[in-house]
Amino acid sequence: MSQKTAKTWSLRLLPFLLSFISFVMYYCSYSILQSYGGTSKSPNSSKALCGGWLTQKKWESLNFNSSRQTQLFLRLKDFFWQEHLSKLPLPYGVKGSEFLLLKVLAITANYQMPANLENLECRTCVVIGNGFVIKNSSLGDIINKYDVVIRLNDAPVKGYEEDVGNKxxxxxxxxxxxxxxxxxxxxxxxLMVLVPFKMHDLRWLKEILYNEKRVRKGFWKPPPQIWLGDVSKIRVLDPHFLHQTADKLLHLLPPKGKQTPVHPTTGLLSIFVALNYCDVVHVAGFGYPSAKNHRQPIHYYGRETMKSMKNSYHDLNHEAKALKRLEESGAILYLHPHL
Known part of the structure; x- marks a missing residue:
């Protein structure tokens, strides 16, 4: 066989090889999950799926055409003594918000993940959505055993520990x-991670940190005027991740014409962040009821229904398809049955 013919066959076989790797990883991950589901065994068993080569191949199979970024948060040195070269404003860049960021980052002064997590050779992560589907799942003990547990917005933990854990x-x-x-x-x-969607979000945090007069304008819902967060635990997520979620995962950029802007949900953003930072990514609590179902709550807490999402800036159907692609590729694994 000539060298040219061998190269041609290698290129033809590459997609099948990547698909096979994804299938094996998904099957092994699913088997491991089943082995400890409902028991006291640790999801650290999933570390068998870790390794720089496997993690990199899994990332490459997603065809994002970008490198993984494990530095998650904005740092003061990104702005101090140098001009930040962001070409986009929030939520996808920091253009026009540099001064606010300088003020905020000078006070928070912490820009890293905890050292015990940074030093792990393999990081197992679970992203907990707020969906009703996690109710009565009894996943709490399993969730608590992951290295990294990511939660969203103001979703409560107390009173729901059996289903969602407390870590x-x-x-x-x-x-x-x-x-x-x-x-x-x-x-x-x-760690309280601010996702700045607009300049007003950074201004709100600056006013909290410096105890300045609060400006109430610019929010679709009044934010807390008093916020008792620990300054040392505050982080500001790099807008790079929201941009990449919108661009690579949802293909929303650039926006078409003068249509109403559509942005990723905090949940999908968190999954994309986890794919960058973690070696193993599992999810729970993701999924919305049918838009025609006006009675079923959308969260495992509270009574809000799909009516509350009527004027949302999110495309839930589009996100559901993106999650399905991630699941089918083996990049994520659900901890519970889902549609």
Whole structure:
């Protein structure tokens, strides 16, 4: 066989090889999950799926055409003594928000994940959505055993521990979804990760940190005027991740014409962040009822239904398809049955 022919066959076989690798990883991950489901065994068994080569191949199979980024948060040195070269404004860049970021990052002064997580050779992560589907799942004990547990917005933990656990490594939020006292539903070492969708979000945090007069305009829902978060636990998520979620995962960029802007949900964003930072990514609590179902609650807490999503800036059907692609590729694994 000539060298040219061999190269041609290699290129033809490459997609099948990547598909086979994804299938094996998904099957092994599913088998491991089943082995400890409902028992006291640890999801650390999933570390058998870890390794730089496997993680990199899994990432490459997603065809994002970009490198994984494990530095999650904005740092003061990204702005101090140098001009930040972002070409986009929030939510996909920081253009026009540099001064606010300088003020915020100078006070928070912490830009890393905890050292015990940074030093792990393999990080197992679970992203907990707020969907009704996790109710009565009894997944709490399993969730608590992951290295990293990511939660969203103001979703409560107390009173729901049996289903959602009580460990929280990071909580992604924005001002309108903030709880005035994060200590009530989080652990003392939980990182509170601000997702800045607009300049007003950074201004809100600056006013909190510097105890300045609060400006109430610019929010679709009044954010807390008093916020008791631990300054040392505050982080600001790099807008790179929201941009990549919108661009690579949802293909929303650039926006078409003058249509109403559509942005990723905090949940899908968190999954994309986990794919960058973690070696094993599992999810729970994702999924919405049918838009025609006006009675079933959309969250495992509260009574809100799909009516509350009527004027949302999110395309839930589009996101559901993206999640399905991630699941089929073996990039994520659900901890419970789902549609």
């Amino acid at each position: 929280t490594t990071m909580r992604f939020f924005y001002p309108e979804s903030a709880s005035y006292n994060p200590g009530l539903q989080n652990e003392p070492d939980t």
